[in-house]
Amino acid sequence: MAEAQDLEARFQARIDNEERIEPKDWMPDAYRKTLIRQISQHAHSEVIGMQPEGTWITRAPSLKRKTILLSKVQDEGGHGLYLYSAAETLGASREEMIAALHGERAKYSSIFNYPALTWADIGAIGWLVDSAAIINQIPLQRCSYGPYARAMVRICKEESFHQRQGYDIMVSLATGTPEQKAMAQDALNRWWWPSVQMFGPPDDASTHSARSMAWKIKRYSNDELRQKFIDQAVEQAKILGLEVPDPDLEWDEASGHYRTGAIDWDEFNRVVAGDGPCNRERLETHRRVHEDGAWVREAVAAYAEKQAARQAQQVAREANAGEAEQSRRVSRGREL
Amino acid sequence: MADTMPLYEVFVRARRGLEHRHAGSLRAQDAEMALQYAREIYTRRREGVSLWVVRSGDIVASQEEDAPAFFDPADDKPYRQATWYKLPEGVKNL
Amino acid sequence: MSLLDAVVGLADDALVLGHRLSEWCGRAPFLEEDLAIANTALDLLGRARTLYGYAETLGGRNEDEYAFLRDAPEFRNLLIYELPGDDFAAACARQFLVDVFDDLYLTELAASRDETLAELGAKCAKESTWHRRHSGEWLNRLGDGTAESHERMQRALEGVWGYHLELFETGPGETRLVASGVLPDRGALERRWSAAVHEAIRSATLDVPSNGRRVAGGRAGEHTEHLGIMLAEMQQLPRACPGANW
Numbered sequence: 001m002a003e004a005q006d007l008e009a010r011f012q013a014r015i016d017n018e019e020r021i022e023p024k025d026w027m028p029d030a031y032r033k034t035l036i037r038q039i040s041q042h043a044h045s046e047v048i049g050m051q052p053e054g055t056w057i058t059r060a061p062s063l064k065r066k067t068i069l070l071s072k073v074q075d076e077g078g079h080g081l082y083l084y085s086a087a088e089t090l091g092a093s094r095e096e097m098i099a100a101l102h103g104e105r106a107k108y109s110s111i112f113n114y115p116a117l118t119w120a121d122i123g124a125i126g127w128l129v130d131s132a133a134i135i136n137q138i139p140l141q142r143c144s145y146g147p148y149a150r151a152m153v154r155i156c157k158e159e160s161f162h163q164r165q166g167y168d169i170m171v172s173l174a175t176g177t178p179e180q181k182a183m184a185q186d187a188l189n190r191w192w193w194p195s196v197q198m199f200g201p202p203d204d205a206s207t208h209s210a211r212s213m214a215w216k217i218k219r220y221s222n223d224e225l226r227q228k229f230i231d232q233a234v235e236q237a238k239i240l241g242l243e244v245p246d247p248d249l250e251w252d253e254a255s256g257h258y259r260t261g262a263i264d265w266d267e268f269n270r271v272v273a274g275d276g277p278c279n280r281e282r283l284e285t286h287r288r289v290h291e292d293g294a295w296v297r298e299a300v301a302a303y304a305e306k307q308a309a310r311q312a313q314q315v316a317r318e319a320n321a322g323e324a325e326q327s328r329r330v331s332r333g334r335e336l
Numbered sequence: 337m338a339d340t341m342p343l344y345e346v347f348v349r350a351r352r353g354l355e356h357r358h359a360g361s362l363r364a365q366d367a368e369m370a371l372q373y374a375r376e377i378y379t380r381r382r383e384g385v386s387l388w389v390v391r392s393g394d395i396v397a398s399q400e401e402d403a404p405a406f407f408d409p410a411d412d413k414p415y416r417q418a419t420w421y422k423l424p425e426g427v428k429n430l
Numbered sequence: 431m432s433l434l435d436a437v438v439g440l441a442d443d444a445l446v447l448g449h450r451l452s453e454w455c456g457r458a459p460f461l462e463e464d465l466a467i468a469n470t471a472l473d474l475l476g477r478a479r480t481l482y483g484y485a486e487t488l489g490g491r492n493e494d495e496y497a498f499l500r501d502a503p504e505f506r507n508l509l510i511y512e513l514p515g516d517d518f519a520a521a522c523a524r525q526f527l528v529d530v531f532d533d534l535y536l537t538e539l540a541a542s543r544d545e546t547l548a549e550l551g552a553k554c555a556k557e558s559t560w561h562r563r564h565s566g567e568w569l570n571r572l573g574d575g576t577a578e579s580h581e582r583m584q585r586a587l588e589g590v591w592g593y594h595l596e597l598f599e600t601g602p603g604e605t606r607l608v609a610s611g612v613l614p615d616r617g618a619l620e621r622r623w624s625a626a627v628h629e630a631i632r633s634a635t636l637d638v639p640s641n642g643r644r645v646a647g648g649r650a651g652e653h654t655e656h657l658g659i660m661l662a663e664m665q666q667l668p669r670a671c672p673g674a675n676w
Contacts, residue, residue: 293459
C-alpha cells in the first residue's frame with residue numbers, strides 16, 4: 001500500500017514537473033483508462049470524420065478541389081492511424097478499439113453525426129470543424145502522455161492546411177453567384193451550433209474535466225476553448241459577409257469576448273446519445289467496410305504465414321549449402 | 337486471428353547526413369508491406385530520403401523498474417562533462 | 431489524330447482511373463491501405479491535370495471543362511480505366527495490369543521528342559514503378575492467400591481480361607505521332623507486358639485467363655455503361671451551376 005502511494009506520488013510529481021509519462025512508466029489505472037478512452041475516441045473521430053467529407057470526393061466541382069479534398073480526407077485516415085498507434089502503447093489493440101466502436105462502447109465526436117448535404121458543407125466543415133479541432137488539439141501537443149503528445153505534434157503540423165482549404169472554399173462561395181452565397185450561408189447555419197458544441201458541455205457540467213486537468217491531459221477548460229473558437233470564427237464570418245445564426249450574439253466590451261445566445265445542450269446530449277441525423281448510418285458504414293475487408297485481411301495473414309514457412313525452409317536448405325540468405329528488396333544487415 | 341497484423345515501428349531519415357528518427361508505427365503483415373506502408377504514410381510530405389521499419393516486438397528495451405540501476409550511476413560523474421572543468425582566465429581553444 | 435487529341439486521351443485515362451481509386455477513400459480493408467490507395471489516386475489526378483494543362487496550351491479547353499463539361503461519348507479514355515473496380519480484388523487486378531503497362535509506356539514516353547511529354551513521362555514513370563510494386567504485392571497476397579482470396583482474384587482477372595488489349599492498340603491517326611517519335615509504340619510493348627504479367631500471375635499461383643475477349647472503343651468515344659454513371663456523379667454540381675467558380 002505504501003508502495004502504491006509512493007508510485008502514485010512519483011507519477012504525479014513527474015506530471016507537476018512537466019515531465020512526460022512514457023508507455024513503460026507506472027501509471028494509475030484510471031489515467032491509463034482515461035487516455036485509452038480519449039485517444040481511441042479521438043482516433044474514431046478522425047476515421048468516422050472521413051465519411052461526411054468522403055462522400056464529396058467523387059462530386060467535388062473542380063479538379064483542384066477534388067485533389068485537395070482527397071488529400072485532406074486521406075490525412076484524416078493517417079491521423080486516425082497515428083492515434084490508434086498512440087493508444088496501442090497503453091495496451092489497447094486497434095481491433096479491440098474498433099470492436100468497442102462497433103459495440104457502441106466507444107464514442108466519436110458527435111459533430112460527424114450531421115450530414116454533409118451540399119458542397120458548401122465541405123467548406124464549413126474545413127473552416128469551422130477543423131478550426132474547433134485545432135483549438136482542441138494545440139494544447140494536446142503538451143499532454144502529459146508522451147505518445148499522445150507526439151502524435152498531436154504531427155497531426156497539428158499536417159492539419160494546418162485543412163482549415164485554410166475550408167475557408168478558401170467558403171471565400172469562393174461567398175464571393176460567387178447568389179446561389180453559391182446562399183449555399184454558404186445555409187452551411188454556416190447548419191454547422192455553427194454543432195461546431196460550438198464540439199468543445200463539450202460547460203465546465204460545471206463536465207464529468208472528467210478536473211481530474212484530466214490535474215493529470216495535464218487537458219490544459220484548458222471547455223469554456224475557455226469554446227470562447228476562443230467563437231471569438232475567432234465570428235470575425236472570420238464577418239470577412240466572408242455571412243451571418244452567424246445567433247440573434248443574441250453580441251460583443252461584450254468589458255470582457256473582450258463575444259457572448260452567444262443559449263447553447264442547446266439538450267440537442268447535444270441527444271446526438272451524443274445516438275439520436276443525431278446520421279449516427280446509425282456512420283456506424284453502419286464503418287461496420288460494413290470493416291466486414292467487407294475481412295477476407296482481404298485474412299488473405300494477407302495467410303500469405304504471410306506461407307511466406308514465413310517457405311523462408312524457414314529456404315534458410316534450412318541454404319544453411320546446408322553454406323549460403324547466406326539474401327533478401328531481394330528489403331536490405332537486411334548493418335544499416336548504422 | 338487474421339485481424340491482428342503485427343505492429344512495426346517506422347524510422348525516417350529526413351535528409352542525408354541526419355540519423356533515422358522514430359516517426360511512428362503502423363500495422364503490416366510482413367516486412368515488405370511494412371516498408372511500403374511506411375512510405376505511403378510517413379513520407380507523404382517529402383519527410384524522408386530513407387526508411388527503416390522494425391517489428392515492435394523485436395525491439396529490446398530497458399525497463400522502467402531498472403531505470404535507477406541503468407541510469408542513476410551516471411549522475412555522479414560530472415567530470416565527464418566539459419563544463420565541469422574550471423579554466424584559468426584567458427585560456428582559449430580548450 | 432492531332433497531338434492535342436492524343437494528350438486529351440492520356441489525360442482522360444489518368445482522370446478516370448484516379449477518380450475510380452478516389453472512390454476507395456475510407457473504404458479500404460484497413461487504414462494503411464486506405465492511405466496507399468489515396469496516394470495512387472492523387473498521383474493519377476495530378477497526372478491528369480498536368481496533361482489537361484498541356485492540352486490547353488495546345489489550343490484545347492481548360493482542365494475543368496474537359497473533366498466536367500463533356501458527355502461520356504466525348505471522353506477518350508481506354509475502357510479498362512472506367513471499369514467499376516468497387517470490389518477489392520477487381521480493383522487490384524485492373525491496377526496491376528495497367529501499372530505494368532504505364533510503367534513501360536511512361537518510361538518510353540520519357541524519350542519522347544515532345545519535351546513536355548518527355549518530362550511528364552520521366553516524372554510519372556517513377557510513380558508507376560511504385561504503383562506496380564504495390565499492386566504486384568496485392569496480386570501475390572490475394573492469389574496466394576486464402577482459398578477465398580485466390581478464387582476472388584482469379585475471377586477478377588477473368589473479369590478484366592480482354593480490356594487490356596486496348597492498351598496496345600494504336601489509335602486512329604496515332605501512327606503519325608508514333609512515327610515522328612512523339613508517342614511510344616503501344617503495340618511494341620505487348621510482348622514485354624505479357625511476359626511480365628503472365629509470369630506474375632503464375633507466380634501468384636493464378637491462371638492466365640484465356641477468354642479470348644477483345645474489347646475496344648474508348649479512344650473513339652464508345653464506352654461501357656459504367657462511364658456515364660461515373661460522370662453523372664462526378665459532373666453533377668458544376669453542370670447544375672453553369673459559369674460558377676468553385
